[in-house]
Amino acid sequence: MSRLFGFLSVVIVMAAGLYIYSSQVQSTSATAGTNNPKAAINITGVRTDLMTIAQAERGHFALEGKYASLDDLISSRSLSVARQRLPYSYDIEIAGSGFRVVASRTGEDKSGAPAQISVDENMQFQVVQ
16 A cells, blocks of 8 residues: 555655746747747847856956956956857847847747847846837
8 A cells, every 4th residue: 555655645746846847938938039949049149148158247347447348358368258159149248337238130030039139238138029
């Protein structure tokens, strides 16, 4: 009887875990702006790259007192992120008192991925469909 109870406990815990996992996957896809899992993974990678570039930009500002272009960050080895993650390419827009790292989608995309994702010096994300 105790073995049956143990087996049933394992089955119930597994079912609850799978339910939680599936609801997390759905909510992650919804916040990424797409229901396509491959596009959601790609957007997550782009957001991680944007955060890495923004942190490198903030570090450069702390050391040099000014913001740098993407080419300058790469050439100074402050950044090890590539200039693009297909279908997105990265750029930095520098304003007097801040910056904005922009990932722009190139080409047509039928998966519902955003056309542009950006992060500013306050680490606030903006998404343009």
